[in-house]
Amino acid sequence: MTFAEFEKFEMGLLEEIQDTNRTKGQEYTDGRERFHNFNEEAKDLDIDRLKVAEIFLNKHMRAIKAYIRNGKVSSNEPIRGRFVDAINYLILIAGMAEEDEKKGGYCGDILRPLSKKAE
Numbered sequence: 622m623t624f625a626e627f628e629k630f631e632m633g634l635l636e637e638i639q640d641t642n643r644t645k646g647q648e649y650t651d652g653r654e655r656f657h658n659f660n661e662e663a664k665d666l667d668i669d670r671l672k673v674a675e676i677f678l679n680k681h682m683r684a685i686k687a688y689i690r691n692g693k694v695s696s697n698e699p700i701r702g703r704f705v706d707a708i709n710y711l712i713l714i715a716g717m718a719e720e721d722e723k724k725g726g727y728c729g730d731i732l733r734p735l736s737k738k739a740e
Contacts, residue, residue: 634705642709656717671717678710 622630649658656670663670684703687695694700720726 634701637701638705638708638712641705642712645709656713656720659713659717671714671721674710674714674717678707678714681707681710 646655651657654660659670659673662673666673681703684694684696684698685700685707688700688703694703718726
């Protein structure tokens, strides 16, 4: 794949990621709180919402790992959809970590730029 071909692929994938995030974001929230679904599941299960997100992410990661190991998908969902969903879960996890950080949560300085860590 040339650099130009990869850039075109990347732009298409990023657009698909954003479209999926917006669509599913509206589907799984209460319309006010972006992390509503994770917060509710965390309450129901008495675990941290980041753990809930990890569980949801791991479903997609298992499918991606199986694809890497076997060279094929074992469901009717294309592998690209698994990549899109996994990336979206990582974005959501980063957002939750950012929110926790702003509230003084346990995420520490993992999302600060390296230049600020030394301060």
